[in-house]
Amino acid sequence: MTVRVAINGYGTIGKRVADAVQAQEDMTVVGVTKTRPTFEARLALEKGFDLFVAIRDNIPKFEASGLRVCGDLDALLGKCDVVIDCTPGKMGAQNLDLYKLAGVKSIFQGGEKHDLTGRSFNSLSNYGDNLGADHVRVVSCNTTGLTRTLYPLHRDIGIDKVYATMIRRGVDPNDDKKGPMNSIIPVLKVPSHHGPDVKTVIPGLDIDTTAVAVPTTLMHLHSVVVKLRKNASTEEVLDIWDRTPRVRFVSGEDGITSTSKIMEMARDMQTSRSDLMDIAVWKDGVHVIEGTLYYYQAIHQESDVVPENIDCIRAMFELTRNNMESILKTNMALMI
Amino acid sequence: MTVRVAINGYGTIGKRVADAVQAQEDMTVVGVTKTRPTFEARLALEKGFDLFVAIRDNIPKFEASGLRVCGDLDALLGKCDVVIDCTPGKMGAQNLDLYKLAGVKSIFQGGEKHDLTGRSFNSLSNYGDNLGADHVRVVSCNTTGLTRTLYPLHRDIGIDKVYATMIRRGVDPNDDKKGPMNSIIPVLKVPSHHGPDVKTVIPGLDIDTTAVAVPTTLMHLHSVVVKLRKNASTEEVLDIWDRTPRVRFVSGEDGITSTSKIMEMARDMQTSRSDLMDIAVWKDGVHVIEGTLYYYQAIHQESDVVPENIDCIRAMFELTRNNMESILKTNMALMI
């Protein structure tokens, strides 16, 4: 079976998921939507994707720009088995109704709340729970990052408590409108929403999070404190992560001293769009001190959820029932 | 008695301490040093301070710039009772020898280590321990900030453990050379030096800290987790801080959502140099949840240690034996 995938919202996440789907052998992109005739719409056509217009009234604008369109969102929904909803926040409920009406499955991103679908997904922690599901949310970039490093510790060592501080990038690199500039903005609601969100994919984990936004565009950085259930050495923790997919060590000693150095490494690795789909953990920043683990990790907010979307499709269509098989397949295809 | 104070290093901290000393009735500035004839040297003269040249060989450069100098550092040491060392890092040991040779007392800043003098100072937590002392270190801006909010909790409620993440400004506003730009740099050594440093002024406190540097110039921001020894409500904590000098509440609800908004508030308050010598705690960011306190505070790294230097002089010369009397006097004079 080749799953026919529609991308609703060909932006930061959508364009990456589209490329990732095309790189798999068991799924294919049948079309992408765009609301306005920007350079990203042109890009979709250059990549060979069929282009649909999310807002029907805007079709003439596309035609005026010389961009060939294949119809509106309804037309696209008629051709697909599943739609990946990559629209900006707050449209989830409305869109879910459309997808149900069209009789297609759907995947939402982490900007939507768990309650929208009642199902949240992480490839490592709960793939099996979503086998055959119809409407699922892939958790956010930050939640995905926390889950990738915390779940294996939770499973193999046990965790009493997690305190994590998220130092969040202000905006993505391609956003030239928003800030903050020269300012640090704390999220005054404590714990921040990230902690509860992790629990949607690691039930029972005791985690509290705080967050601040800072004037950078490249990556989020997490400073994490974990009270381990049983004592373990720094080496044991490193060993667990060494065996965990989509977790990559970097090292200050090698000159990788910051998020910008990590992104330089990704450019040198010649990844697609210079992305880093792995979570980067500073090996020389991991320290277990009297049963408490401290570590720093960096999250490439534009891309870490991309392979999770692919795995989620496989789970929903039961293309494979084993999460590691899907993870391996996805990683191979995406050269992660 | 009027204590005669010398400022060695009329830069970011030095120029502020000089103004603060002049505002007191029991001490006076007898001179300041500068190494090069910059606009800050000119400023010192305009303010009426006697100017001394830290590096004797540079005296001709000052004369060529038309700046009247009164001699070198030795000359200044001959006129003072105490020298406030505000020189850049790593010169402490060498300078301390000079001060001892000249037979004057000295105060160092937080860039130096505790071991230099064996004495660290915070107005609130250990004023009494430094009565009559000859050579003392005023702890750093971050340590001062942590001490101001943690010490009263430690004293009144008891603290089992503190985890604090420092989100540090990259450089001060007047430094146009250093970064980081568009990057987040973690301090991979864990715990960072801040935790042990707090223990030099609050012995016995169990505190671990992590730190990152971010691309801003205005303030450090701390995200702090405190496991309280005995349960206390959010209101009790707020009430303790409300009675603590040099801690000021700000509120996201009032529109103070970030470090840049705090600095705007300081400008509106018409403080000297738009500084904020208080530690700013977000009132609506303080939350006690099941015995664990979460809070955010912002530290104005250029100025929060200035009143501490004043109090330290009073302790060293036993101008008053009571810390609250000194704090009150200093605050009145500096309109804190």
Added chain:
Amino acid sequence: MTVRVAINGYGTIGKRVADAVQAQEDMTVVGVTKTRPTFEARLALEKGFDLFVAIRDNIPKFEASGLRVCGDLDALLGKCDVVIDCTPGKMGAQNLDLYKLAGVKSIFQGGEKHDLTGRSFNSLSNYGDNLGADHVRVVSCNTTGLTRTLYPLHRDIGIDKVYATMIRRGVDPNDDKKGPMNSIIPVLKVPSHHGPDVKTVIPGLDIDTTAVAVPTTLMHLHSVVVKLRKNASTEEVLDIWDRTPRVRFVSGEDGITSTSKIMEMARDMQTSRSDLMDIAVWKDGVHVIEGTLYYYQAIHQESDVVPENIDCIRAMFELTRNNMESILKTNMALMI
């Protein structure tokens, strides 16, 4: 006569103009407006200003916040001779109607277009043209900056052509919402609106401008090329500016190498809010080469128009008929 001044919009410009009016002996603030009960509203009350609510329906919100209000905008208009409109852009036309209806004079800021009132104002170049006028626009911070340095050259030497590139700060320091972050945004419309705007206060000047926005908050910087009508030496140009009010020299040789260094200088000067109402011209960046003058100047966008508003009031009420007399009076009162 003491002119009764209302400030409609107690924000970045409004709060500065309010303080500046209070510092004069021939005018007084009778009230300020605010739309929401923020810390700036609280500040107005602390400063002793009567507070009015710009949006009548919001009065209960102020009362709920414990802020005493004296009425709505209409009430305020009933008490004043002139209103300084410091509301955000695009409300000019609507507000002008209100002011006319209330029978009060009004001053608008540079965010509004010349056509709104048909009158634009700069203290140096066209004070006399606005004697007794009823509704006037004080030109923007950038236009004010260009006019202060170009007008005296235009008058004393003659100018054939000006090319100026504005490197604009992204947002003001207290705005933690907008960008750009890590990006440079050109104004693709050429010439940018600044050139034509200068002609509203220096008729006949031939000037074209281009502009980019960059990720800073402190000041605009102008790189200016002037083809002089008759040859003049660098010294002659410096001499003209030396005699021009509200133009201040800074020097890279003194260590003032950037906009952040200029702002540090302003803090050291202990100006109100650390503002710099003067235009800063780099003395060692002024070069006449074969009849073409090159120079750099920096504009403190938050404050350079403040004294212009004061002078404009004097012109409109003919408190003095001579511009230099008003400029001198304003500068003395504001310690410029």
Added chain:
Amino acid sequence: MTVRVAINGYGTIGKRVADAVQAQEDMTVVGVTKTRPTFEARLALEKGFDLFVAIRDNIPKFEASGLRVCGDLDALLGKCDVVIDCTPGKMGAQNLDLYKLAGVKSIFQGGEKHDLTGRSFNSLSNYGDNLGADHVRVVSCNTTGLTRTLYPLHRDIGIDKVYATMIRRGVDPNDDKKGPMNSIIPVLKVPSHHGPDVKTVIPGLDIDTTAVAVPTTLMHLHSVVVKLRKNASTEEVLDIWDRTPRVRFVSGEDGITSTSKIMEMARDMQTSRSDLMDIAVWKDGVHVIEGTLYYYQAIHQESDVVPENIDCIRAMFELTRNNMESILKTNMALMI
């Protein structure tokens, strides 16, 4: 003939030139040097390059890091026909002596001055002048950018005068040490060195430049004013650039409003390292007004000189005597 190329300094430029050489059929990389065993040294080995140590005494450090090295710089010079010097500034004179002693040709980058070799190179403007040359400097990223757009106008229309303002990025993305942060730094020496530098590759051009540094990492932006010798329409200018290699139009109307949007476009184009070797000119920012041309262009400082280095090798070894043939070959191989 296959030219054997050595890369001295495998950093920002060196690693890109190495990849570019490998992509050609008439040249090959015989080795690269590194001074310290960082992640870039590891990268060189992973790419299959022979690794040499620029500072012989550091060889043990490489071995301790498990990095296999093939010898020192002398060993590398013994194996190559030409060395591309990509070392940091100020080492040119010393290195040139080494290269001459070893009897190999050499190419320097724009950080060195014209006088070092007496020869400067741009593929478009003076390829023919450097046929068979032994030691040549490829001009800097900014000079290359200016030359690409100015030379064809100079040749086809004629230019009376150019005024250009360079708004320079503070540091490259991978530098997390330097600034400026929240500041604009003007180059007070006028004209800046860029103007004279352009004349080394376009003799006789009358150009004056000014420059400022701003807090971004992505690209330089130029605001250029050109007084054309004979009148030409905007369309004629666009038409000339449309036929010029390595000049690419972008458009604000398509949503490419800033340097960060251009870099996003490069990522979407899946270029190597997300680089943009073309100069980007905003099509809707090009305006001829009464014989004066205004335009904005953006320069990707990390990569625009890379194809120039390739063409320079071809000229020096007379692999082809025609510049357009080399440009075409290089562009094809690099997918420009």
